[in-house]
Amino acid sequence: MSSERYVIAGATLADGTGTDLLVESGRIADVGSGLSAAGATVIDANGLIALPGLVDLHTHLREPGYEQSETVLTGSQAAAAGGFTAVFAMANTSPVADTAGVVEQVLSLGQSAGYVTVRPIGAVTVGLAGERLAELGAMANSRAHVRVFSDDGQCVSDPLLMRRALEYVKAFDGVIAQHAQEPRLTVGAQMNEGALSGELGLTGWPAVAEESIIARDVLLAEHVGSRLHVCHVSTAGSVDVIRWAKSRGIAVTAEVTPHHLLLTEELVASYDSRYKVNPPLRRREDVEALRQGLADGTIDIVATDHAPHPVEAKDCEWDAAANGMVGLESALSVVHASVVQNGLLEWADVARVLSHTPAQIGRLTGHGGPLVAGAAAQFTLYDPSATREFGTGDLTGKGINSPYLAMTLPGRVVATFHNGYPTVLDGVVQAPDTVAERAAARAVSIRG
Numbered sequence: 447m448s449s450e451r452y453v454i455a456g457a458t459l460a461d462g463t464g465t466d467l468l469v470e471s472g473r474i475a476d477v478g479s480g481l482s483a484a485g486a487t488v489i490d491a492n493g494l495i496a497l498p499g500l501v502d503l504h505t506h507l508r509e510p511g512y513e514q515s516e517t518v519l520t521g522s523q524a525a526a527a528g529g530f531t532a533v534f535a536m537a538n539t540s541p542v543a544d545t546a547g548v549v550e551q552v553l554s555l556g557q558s559a560g561y562v563t564v565r566p567i568g569a570v571t572v573g574l575a576g577e578r579l580a581e582l583g584a585m586a587n588s589r590a591h592v593r594v595f596s597d598d599g600q601c602v603s604d605p606l607l608m609r610r611a612l613e614y615v616k617a618f619d620g621v622i623a624q625h626a627q628e629p630r631l632t633v634g635a636q637m638n639e640g641a642l643s644g645e646l647g648l649t650g651w652p653a654v655a656e657e658s659i660i661a662r663d664v665l666l667a668e669h670v671g672s673r674l675h676v677c678h679v680s681t682a683g684s685v686d687v688i689r690w691a692k693s694r695g696i697a698v699t700a701e702v703t704p705h706h707l708l709l710t711e712e713l714v715a716s717y718d719s720r721y722k723v724n725p726p727l728r729r730r731e732d733v734e735a736l737r738q739g740l741a742d743g744t745i746d747i748v749a750t751d752h753a754p755h756p757v758e759a760k761d762c763e764w765d766a767a768a769n770g771m772v773g774l775e776s777a778l779s780v781v782h783a784s785v786v787q788n789g790l791l792e793w794a795d796v797a798r799v800l801s802h803t804p805a806q807i808g809r810l811t812g813h814g815g816p817l818v819a820g821a822a823a824q825f826t827l828y829d830p831s832a833t834r835e836f837g838t839g840d841l842t843g844k845g846i847n848s849p850y851l852a853m854t855l856p857g858r859v860v861a862t863f864h865n866g867y868p869t870v871l872d873g874v875v876q877a878p879d880t881v882a883e884r885a886a887a888r889a890v891s892i893r894g
């Protein structure tokens with residue numbers, strides 16, 4: 447095994463200060479200028495921003511059951527390539543992650559892969575069927591220590607079940623992450639409802655299908671005094687509802703995806719199924735409202751909704767194509783392009799929305815904190831001056847269903863460190879056996 451010590455020389459922290467970082471035994475041992483240590487590998491970080499390792503609260507790793515789309519290993523590699531050090535794995539696998547057994551399986555797969563910390567999300571209802579509550583307590587008390595529960599892909603549309611779920615998770619400080627989509631208002635929906643859907647002759651997906659569920663759920667969360675998290679907010683009206691709920695002191699948090707910060711419904715006119723996603727791409731004014739909501743704190747975090755699919759699930763007619771886009775590898779560049787280049791967010795805000803707050807919402811310790819002496823060494827080195835034409839070569843996971851192929855995006859992840867060892871160096875994802883060996887050596891146990 448190569449050196450366990452690293453000096454990251456001349457990095458710029460999220461707040462703009464320049465520093466070296468000494469990494470030793472999984473921790474940031476020292477921060478300051480002119481650092482050196484015997485036998486340390488020196489990484490020249492001049493011109494690079496050192497961000498706390500990114501944390502994705504919304505990732506589809508597809509394993510168990512859909513390994514042709516992604517595995518915990520390949521999804522973890524995609525995450526590392528994107529600068530992530532932790533991901534929360536959605537429950538819509540096969541079998542569904544609705545028991546302690548399945549969430550512990552996902553946890554173990556993540557630990558042995560070693561690229562990122564994988565925290566399983568538990569299903570809210572058995573089989574995502576929306577009929578009765580899953581074993582929330584058993585998953586919370588399992589080795590996987592589940593704190594986030596979601597039927598994502600499906601909405602918990604029954605208000606009584608939603609109320610019971612919100613009540614139940616209070617006992618262990620859990621949170622319900624809702625996929626807000628009133629199913630009765632979106633039967634057969636193919637794209638955002640509006641003038642363009644009429645023109646294209648595609649069944650519309652009205653904004654109110656999302657907004658009405660969010661309005662109901664924030665009131666339920668207020669009524670029972672529990673925590674609600676809203677997945678992938680996509681409309682201006684949703685931002686208004688969440689802003690109102692926060693002004694009332696309701697414990698609601700919300701996420702926006704990189705693609706909803708950058709792309710609009712006009713892309714659907716190409717009938718290129720890479721642009722088919724749930725919730726759908728919306729209007730320019732929605733994108734503007736989402737950016738403003740992220741900038742003013744109404745929307746708390748950016749989460750990828752990384753949704754890999756095999757080629758055949760996308761390479762078909764628009765109506766038949768699967769919803770979803772891969773997003774881990776491109777997330778930081780898309781956030782850079784959509785809200786940093788125009789001055790809405792500073793890099794310190796990026797650290798907050800892509801690392802600190804998602805870790806907090808998911809009650810994940812050891813991630814998301816500032817890069818100070820004594821902290822666990824989770825960080826990414828990002829080159830903000832780079833530009834690249836995004837291509838399949840930039841995709842490390844199994845899915846190539848990226849909407850950004852052939853687009854020019856700013857920035858590049860140069861290195862990622864997870865628990866003090868590199869998962870990406872010089873822009874190259876490190877070999878699985880090397881990473882697994884280091885992960886085993888570190889054998890970090892998860893704690894509350």
Ligand SMILES: [Zn+2]
Nearest residue numbers: 598599625677
């Ligand atoms: Zn969803």
